[in-house]
Amino acid sequence: MAYNNSTNGERLLNTSDALLNEDIGALGVFACHINSSRLVTPKRSSRLDSLDSVSKPSTVDEITPPTSDKEGEIQESNQAWKTQNAPSLLSPDHMRHPAMTKHLQNGNGFSHINNNTNTLKPFSLPPISPSPLPMNGGSLRNINGVLNDSSAVTDKQPAATTTSPRVSAFTLLAAILEQLGGKDRLGKVIQYGLRILLIYSKRSSTFLSTVYEVSDASLNKSGGRFSLLVSLLRRPELLLYWFLKQFEKKATGLSSGLSMYRQMLRAGKTPFRLVNLGYKINDTFQVFKKKGVDDGIVYFRKNWVNEKTVTELAQLYYSWFDESLLCFKLKMIDDPKYRGIATRQERLAWLSTILLTLKKNIFKYQANKRKEQHIRINQQVKYRAKALLSNISDQHQQNRSSPRSISNYSPRIQAYPSRMASPSPSMKMALTNSVSLQDTMDAELEALANEQYYVMLDILKGFCDLSFDMVNIFSIQIPEVLHLLFGFGAGSLALTGVVSKTRQELINKQI
Numbered sequence: 001m002a003y004n005n006s007t008n009g010e011r012l013l014n015t016s017d018a019l020l021n022e023d024i025g026a027l028g029v030f031a032c033h034i035n036s037s038r039l040v041t042p043k044r045s046s047r048l049d050s051l052d053s054v055s056k057p058s059t060v061d062e063i064t065p066p067t068s069d070k071e072g073e074i075q076e077s078n079q080a081w082k083t084q085n086a087p088s089l090l091s092p093d094h095m096r097h098p099a100m101t102k103h104l105q106n107g108n109g110f111s112h113i114n115n116n117t118n119t120l121k122p123f124s125l126p127p128i129s130p131s132p133l134p135m136n137g138g139s140l141r142n143i144n145g146v147l148n149d150s151s152a153v154t155d156k157q158p159a160a161t162t163t164s165p166r167v168s169a170f171t172l173l174a175a176i177l178e179q180l181g182g183k184d185r186l187g188k189v190i191q192y193g194l195r196i197l198l199i200y201s202k203r204s205s206t207f208l209s210t211v212y213e214v215s216d217a218s219l220n221k222s223g224g225r226f227s228l229l230v231s232l233l234r235r236p237e238l239l240l241y242w243f244l245k246q247f248e249k250k251a252t253g254l255s256s257g258l259s260m261y262r263q264m265l266r267a268g269k270t271p272f273r274l275v276n277l278g279y280k281i282n283d284t285f286q287v288f289k290k291k292g293v294d295d296g297i298v299y300f301r302k303n304w305v306n307e308k309t310v311t312e313l314a315q316l317y318y319s320w321f322d323e324s325l326l327c328f329k330l331k332m333i334d335d336p337k338y339r340g341i342a343t344r345q346e347r348l349a350w351l352s353t354i355l356l357t358l359k360k361n362i363f364k365y366q367a368n369k370r371k372e373q374h375i376r377i378n379q380q381v382k383y384r385a386k387a388l389l390s391n392i393s394d395q396h397q398q399n400r401s402s403p404r405s406i407s408n409y410s411p412r413i414q415a416y417p418s419r420m421a422s423p424s425p426s427m428k429m430a431l432t433n434s435v436s437l438q439d440t441m442d443a444e445l446e447a448l449a450n451e452q453y454y455v456m457l458d459i460l461k462g463f464c465d466l467s468f469d470m471v472n473i474f475s476i477q478i479p480e481v482l483h484l485l486f487g488f489g490a491g492s493l494a495l496t497g498v499v500s501k502t503r504q505e506l507i508n509k510q511i
Contacts, residue, residue: 188491318349
């Protein structure tokens with residue numbers, strides 16, 4: 001290794017301070033071995049001139065053993081280490097080390113200079129102990145780096161693959177139909193699916209009647225059943241037209257029946273909500289009457305001016321007009337003016353409940369993401385702490401078993417082994433028990449992932465419901481199929497959540 005001039009030497013001195021802060025453990029051990037290596041300086045007329053004349057080396061061609069009087073175990077260990085670690089002797093980290101720079105400035109040097117290749121052949125040095133922290137300053141990277149760090153040190157054993165219990169489709173369907181929410185979601189999917197199929201069926205029948213001149217009159221001219229069957233077999237387009245008309249007749253009745261069925265599933269909540277609202281109003285008046293106006297205002301702000309009360313009022317607003325429309329379908333109310341008002345207000349009330357639900361789910365999703373990041377950061381910190389403890393313990397054992405004496409070292413080097421002392425028993429116990437902590441973190445992350453899945457389904461469902469309702473409120477002109485797809489998508493997302501929860505409940509029962 002060679003140096004350019006004294007200016008570069010000063011630059012290397014400045015660089016050494018940053019390297020010392022990055023990895024104090026590795027540099028301390030390296031400085032210890034540098035001072036113990038009694039290197040011999042080659043005789044030359046001017047040290048600075050010789051430094052200017054030497055260029056940077058490319059590789060290490062040869063490593064000579066130390067020219068010292070030491071014999072025995074040290075020489076054998078140096079010879080063995082030389083053959084194993086020769087490629088790393090002249091690494092930039094070694095030559096930029098502050099101890100090496102100071103060593104050169106004090107007049108010390110290497111064994112000799114190879115004038116042919118302008119390279120320095122150093123003595124073999126003891127190996128540098130590995131750093132307990134990574135060579136990035138020992139600090140955690142940004143959040144994305146921590147979360148995606150696949151090189152973190154872990155001792156977690158791979159989990160054994162186990163087959164989870166299976167749930168049959170019939171058992172799952174029966175469990176869904178036992179739930180009120182499951183019936184409503186399944187009915188909504190079937191209802192909007194039939195309405196979409198009805199649109200395409202009407203388009204197809206119109207096309208057949210225009211191009212092939214088939215109509216209901218063509219079916220009536222056939223006479224009896226036998227004549228109708230013969231006509232259908234002779235004309236395939238007439239058979240297709242008859243099939244489409246039968247489907248439209250059955251699907252229209254089924255779709256309207258499902259709509260009423262879903263409204264009946266939602267019905268019955270308005271009276272209870274009115275009673276609860278009455279109790280709340282009475283409690284507020286009692287506070288104003290008994291405790292005075294000031295306490296009454298405080299009570300009103302605490303119990304009325306909050307998100308919970310707004311949600312309750314919006315639900316009462318929606319259920320009132322939704323059940324009013326059900327009464328019209330059941331012929332219990334026949335006022336056409338009130339029916340128009342109820343239809344308009346039911347859409348506005350549904351819009352308010354959709355917006356409140358969306359706001360709640362979005363905030364919940366963000367809170368869960370922050371919690372997940374916090375858990376993952378703690379997980380990486382525990383990984384690094386456990387790796388640090390393992391390296392400190394290993395270096396402590398090496399220092400205790402080393403035959404070298406440090407009595408002749410500088411005070412700074414003598415103080416280094418004290419920093420490498422064995423950690424306290426409490427720290428050992430805390431980091432040794434990190435396996436149980438890791439299992440707890442994994443369980444929390446898995447629970448959060450499941451919760452985030454259902455929250456995301458609710459958010460997507462809310463946007464589908466919002467799009468469907470906005471088209472009705474503002475009379476937006478879009479294709480009817482696209483309008484119905486918003487309702488079908490909302491029902492499918494809600495049904496997916498119900499199916500997942502029900503399946504997991506059945507699996508837990510089997511376990």
